[in-house]
Structures are given as C-alpha cells and as structure tokens.
Amino acid sequence: MGSAMFGAVESGIIYAIMALGVYLSFRILDFPDLTVDGSFVTGAAIAAILIVNGTNPFFATLLAIGAGFLAGCVTGLLHTKGKINPLLAGILMMIALYSINLRIMGRSNVPLLNEESIFTKLETLFEATGIDAFFNNVASSIGLSNLTSTWSILISMLLVTALIKILTDLFLRTQIGLALRATGDNKRMIRSFSANTDQFTILGLGLSNALVALAGALIAQYSSFADVGMGIGMIIIGLASVIIGEAIFGTRTIAVTTFAVVGGAIVYRIVVSLALRVDFLETGDMKLITAVIVIAALVLPQLIDGQKERNRKKRKRLQQELKLREMKDGGEEYASTKSNSQSI
C-alpha cells in the first residue's frame, strides 16, 4: 500500500507538468486542445529514440520539449490562419501526430530498460551523495520503511514541477503573459489594444504542448518505454487534474490555480491507484475510471451548491415565518391589552 501510494504521488508529480500544459490551453486560452494526446507521445517518442541511440537524456528531453512546442504551433496555425474550429484543429493534429510518432520510433514500442535515463543518472547522484540514505532514515523514523528504492525521482520531479509552476505564474504576469490571458478572455478587446491575437494563440498552444511533451518524455523514462498508444485519453487526464484541482483548491489567483492543477494531478493519480485496488476493477478499466472521476468532479460541485442553496432558502423561509409569527403574537398581545384597558 505505502509503496503504491508513493508511486502514485511520483507519477502524479510528473503528470502535473502535462496538466499545467492543459491548463494553459484549456483555461488560459479557452481552447480545448486535443493535440495533447499526440504531443505527449511525440515527447516520449523523441526522448526514447534519442536515448536508445546514445544521446544524453537531458538533451533528448530538451529536444522533446521543442517538438511539442512545434506541434502546438501547428495546431495554432490550423486554427488561426486556416480558420479551423479549435476541436477539429486539435483532432487533426492528434491523428497526424499518431503517424509521425510511429515514424519517429520506427515501431510501435521502444523499451528503455537498460538505457541511461534522466532518472538513472539522478538515482546514481542521490545514492552517491547519501541523500537517499538520509530520507530513508527520516521515513523509517516515522515508521515508514521500504517505501521506495530511490527518493531521487520524487524529489527531483517535485523541484522541476515546482519550478515550472512558478515560471508559469511569473510568465502569466508579464506583458506577454497578460496579453495571452486577454486573448483567451476577450479577443475583441485585446485586438483593440493592438495585440495580434493569432500570434498569442499560436504561442500559447506551443507552450502548452511543450509542457505536455516534456511530461511525455519524463513518463517514458520513468516507466522505461515509449508506446505509440500511451497518449490515448491524455487530454481527459489533464482536464481531470485541472477540474479536480480547481474544485478542491479553488481559483482565487493564478498562483492558487496553478497550485490547484498540480495538486489535482497528484490527487487524480492517488484516486486511480486506490480504485485499481478494488477487487473487481482491472487495469483496462483505467479509462472508464477516469471518465467517472471527471464526471464526478464536474457534477458533484453542482449538486453540493444546489443543496447549499436549498438549505439557505429553507433557513430564510423559517426566519421569515418566525418573524411573521412574532409580529402576529405581538399584535394579539397589543390587541388584548387594548381590550383590557377598554373594559376598565
């Protein structure tokens, strides 16, 4: 149980990078971008094939990010210059990428079992510097032993994801970032303030898919393979993270919302790993579970709000009734004293 949870948190933190990408397109640009299903695999494919061919894994990951950026830009071009509906532009890019990803990998699956990845490099570093031993001691001192063979993934990914979150927050507050947000919020308005909305849409989709591809590259190295089908439903997982996070942590400011998205991605992984422990559910039910989680995250808040509203109205009615009754009672008393005084 402990190690399963640990794994869920680990992968949740990596998937959080993908969720931040989905947040950029879906929430900031108001563009439901299905390119994600393809660009996630593109990131994984490029990293995997380069690593297999002996490229430095850090460099391979960087190239994966660049490829994701390009894929997003193409979707942006299809939408802005080709005037194709956002959903359709994303779907077109998604299926185009399926073939491109197969071409990149040369086959449908590239295993990375004995290859040097970012994580093997970090693992060696953590072992050598004694950081692992330190955290293992801390964990066993609070009664948790044998959680993991290495802390390197959790800690390094926590740092990377936190850095990306902070950079995203800062970026969205720059002059370019403000214009990007306005593009998603009110295109007509920002055009009247001399911003080229086409350019900002393309840039936003590029950045979004760059993050998605980075997550893909990291997941491939984390799970030691890249597969052409690993991106199926990725957009829904991203949306699930965004929606769950927003429902739990709120959206008061940009910084809170990006935190919520990261949190949502981790919560999602934990929920899935808990769900998979239920006896009658199988690994193949993952997508169904995801769909159910997203539906729950969308519908539950409405039900809760509805119930709150009903309770509020009920209270209000009761108060009103009490007030009426008091007035009536007061009136009767007044009337009775009046009649008494008359009789005297």
Next chain:
Amino acid sequence: MLRLNQIHKVFNEGTLDEKVALEDINLTLDPGDFVTVIGSNGAGKSTLMNMISGVLTPDVGDVFIDEKQITSLPEYKRSKLIGRVFQDPMAGTAPSMTIQENLALAYNRNRRRTLMKGVTKKLKSTFQEALETLHLGLEDRLSAKVGMLSGGERQALSLLMATFTEPKMLLLDEHTAALDPARAALITRLTGEIVDRTHLTTLMVTHNMQQALDLGNRLIMMDSGKIILEVEGEDKQNLTIEALLHEFQRIKGAKMNNDRALLG
C-alpha cells in the same frame, strides 16, 4: 487627421440580400474635432466605424490617418493609433483579469510587449492617478476582477483604457446605449471631460439626439449609407432636436419626391 476618401461598401453583392452599406463616403476630421454621428438603424454608422478601426475593409476607397494610408492595415496594427469603446460594456475589458491588469494591457497598446512584469509599482500609481479622474473609487480596487464591476463602472474603465495612451483617434460606438439613464449621463459627462482634457480627435455614434447635440463640435447624419447632413460650429450649437428631425424629414421627403418623379 482622419480622411475617408470615396468609401464604398456592399454586403452580399450579387445576392438577394445585397445591401449597400456605405456609398461614396467622404469625410475629413481635423485634429481635435469631436464629431457625433446619428442616423437610423442600418444607416451605415457601425460600418463606418468598422472601416476606420479595420474590422472591415472598403470595396473601393481609402482611409488615411495623418495622411498615412491605412486602408489595408490589419485591425490589431491600427489599434495602435485608434482607441475604441464598444456598445457592450462587457466588450471593452477582460472580465477574469484585475483592474490593474486591464490597465496594463491598455498601457502596452503602443509598446512592444516583452517578458517584463506587466504591473509594476510605478505603473500602479500611474493607474491610480488615472482612475481617480473617474471619481468612482476604482483607484482603491486595483486588484479587483473586472468581472465584478457593474456595467457603468466597466464602461467608465473601458473609456479610460481606450484613451489611456492618447491614441490619434477615439471611436465611440453607441457606448452609452446599454446603460441606465444615470450611468449613461455619467459616461457622457466623463467622455466630455476626457476629450476636453486630451483634445483627442473623436468620432461618436449615438442614437441619443440630445447627446449628439450636447457633445462635440460637429454633427453628421447618415441615411442608407450616405452622409445626408453635416453641421458644425455655431450652427451645431444652436441646433435643437426639433430642427434636426425637421431637417431629416425635409431631406428624406425631397429624396422621395425625386424617386417619385423618376418612377413617374
């Protein structure tokens, strides 16, 4: 300042829905001119605005600002020169962003947008000073989301944002039409104040005749895509609604008589 040269625009040409929106429009605005535009629905007022702002391009004719031809300059590039306030109070601001972020967007109108911080301390005090001129207390709510503001407040903010960087021209497209009478009066007053202070060359479309008479130094009346009446200076100051309506009927009547004569 602004010069429109023989502008023609036809919508749906060659179909049953063909509509001549603008026909041979010639109009020159001198620097500091404040022109009010009136006319019935479908007279071509909004099309005229869209020609100037670059949302639409003319079939024939040219648009000049400061004698620079901008006929085919895309909308977003033109907006460096032209400030706009729309009829819909929701249209001129970004609702999910704060007041200061909206003002920062306006502030960057004619600057290159970079990776520098959008809202700096220095800008905040500039924004506060600017908001004080509206007398709505918005200067104390810099980090409130614009979506929380009322229609009147949003329109006042839109007006401030449109004029913030003192563009060459200001286009007001029935910008008080969606407000209640009190808010409309407030925005009308603010418009007068801002234009007086900045001497912006302004073109304002309105359905409110009184407003058209109260504001500006020139008035033009449009009908069926043509400018049918131009009044300026003292003549405009002495103009009344009755005289305006009378004039409109006289011109329309004369035209109808002409048509009748032609048909007969």
